[in-house]
Amino acid sequence: MNNLKLKDIVVSFMITTVLLLFLEVFSSSFLPAVGLDEYRLGFHVLIVLFIAFRIESIYLPYLVLGFELIHSIFSIEGWASGTFAGVVICFLISYLKDLIQLNSRLSTIVIVQIFQTVWFLIVAGLITIKTDEMSYFLLRLPRFVSESLFLSLISPLFFELLSRFWKTNRDGQGVGI
Amino acid sequence: MRAFLAESSKIKLVNTLVVLILSIHGVSKQSFEFEKLSWFESFIVEVFTPLQQGTTTVKEKIDFAFKHYFFLIETSKRNEELKTRILELENAIFQYEEVQKENERLKELLQFGEEIPRQKVLSQVVGWDSSNEFKVLRINKGKNDGIELKSPVITINGLVGYVYRLSANYADILTILDQNNRVDAIVSRTRSHGIVEGTSNYKARLKYVVKTEPVQVGDTLITAGLGNIYPKGIKLGKITKIEKESFGLTQSIEITPSVDFHRLEEVVVLMAHENEASDKVVKDE
Numbered sequence: 001m002n003n004l005k006l007k008d009i010v011v012s013f014m015i016t017t018v019l020l021l022f023l024e025v026f027s028s029s030f031l032p033a034v035g036l037d038e039y040r041l042g043f044h045v046l047i048v049l050f051i052a053f054r055i056e057s058i059y060l061p062y063l064v065l066g067f068e069l070i071h072s073i074f075s076i077e078g079w080a081s082g083t084f085a086g087v088v089i090c091f092l093i094s095y096l097k098d099l100i101q102l103n104s105r106l107s108t109i110v111i112v113q114i115f116q117t118v119w120f121l122i123v124a125g126l127i128t129i130k131t132d133e134m135s136y137f138l139l140r141l142p143r144f145v146s147e148s149l150f151l152s153l154i155s156p157l158f159f160e161l162l163s164r165f166w167k168t169n170r171d172g173q174g175v176g177i
Numbered sequence: 178m179r180a181f182l183a184e185s186s187k188i189k190l191v192n193t194l195v196v197l198i199l200s201i202h203g204v205s206k207q208s209f210e211f212e213k214l215s216w217f218e219s220f221i222v223e224v225f226t227p228l229q230q231g232t233t234t235v236k237e238k239i240d241f242a243f244k245h246y247f248f249l250i251e252t253s254k255r256n257e258e259l260k261t262r263i264l265e266l267e268n269a270i271f272q273y274e275e276v277q278k279e280n281e282r283l284k285e286l287l288q289f290g291e292e293i294p295r296q297k298v299l300s301q302v303v304g305w306d307s308s309n310e311f312k313v314l315r316i317n318k319g320k321n322d323g324i325e326l327k328s329p330v331i332t333i334n335g336l337v338g339y340v341y342r343l344s345a346n347y348a349d350i351l352t353i354l355d356q357n358n359r360v361d362a363i364v365s366r367t368r369s370h371g372i373v374e375g376t377s378n379y380k381a382r383l384k385y386v387v388k389t390e391p392v393q394v395g396d397t398l399i400t401a402g403l404g405n406i407y408p409k410g411i412k413l414g415k416i417t418k419i420e421k422e423s424f425g426l427t428q429s430i431e432i433t434p435s436v437d438f439h440r441l442e443e444v445v446v447l448m449a450h451e452n453e454a455s456d457k458v459v460k461d462e
Contacts, residue, residue, distance in 0.1 A: 028306065029228075058185050061189075061193045061196035062196065064196065075308035075313075076349065078204075080202075080203025080206075080207055083196060083199070083200040084197065087200065126204055130204065131357065135356070
């Protein structure tokens, strides 16, 4: 677990933001261009899960807000529902850190999948309440399963990359890579 | 040390609550009808949308390279010069054909809807929404080209959607596939009224048509012209499935949009009526 100074956080945040921007461009233009127009990869979710597990900072909620604002530029989903889900999940993780042992790739994949599901349920719930339409949830579910499985499978490698940006250590309660 | 930790936990809790309240407020205020971009969002859109466009172009170039170069590498050296020449000619023809096809498409698009008394802006699709659940596409024309919020967007095949948000050179279109987009529609044959709503799986449904209306599979839907967004008479799609439940007053009708959203490359944005536009200029002055 890393307790970072504000200066380090700002630098790491900027680098991660640039990465997120490029991944959003990839997800919103490359995937449709190669015919995968049914699928979008929510890399912002992985980034928020990474900081929730690996970063110990009083600014964590603002980091979540920042990443979701960037994501909202590429999606009319907006920043609010993702921020709500991200902050709730950060809060949950901060209380479950002692119970969750992310010391192998498998455990990282499983736990990332679980928290992606929690994220999906929160966001889907908010949108269902907002639009008063249950069909959204049912239509989205099959695609969520395939997209989230892919993200979970790449999460150990993705977290390894992010841990370089955030200079987190690999021992202790950090995510197993 | 313990006091410091307790203090930082309190600050963290306060920060969490502040952001949570902010996000709940954001969710409650969020509108799926249209959204105005802040200067920062406009800046990011302006900077990164060319990258989206570039990604598509690079992919096309790679496809082109694979199809027209790499597969020819193992050919005989004696024929290399000749084949290179053929390749060049093929490239030229390919490019010529692409330009010709594009010209034909654009010509058709421009001729289409001549009866609609509005200025039209041709634009290219450069990206889709990065969230799967929203069917929004981004085009390469914006405020600088005279586009306004809620301008309708069409193709030769029918209605695409309307302008949901705008930056200087780009616009996001909320398509009729999105469930937040509701279009007043008429069944062309029976003149039955209903509301078309997207279902996120490249289909839409027609709602609020009572069971007594004699609609059939294959009937064509057009816009009703109500709601001040879409002009009347633009094709929406065809009825592909009708389910009449034993309960309820209305029937469940599935629509297949007439626009093929998988192959959407160019669209036309309909501007305000000329008299509306001149009224606006007068008001601005």
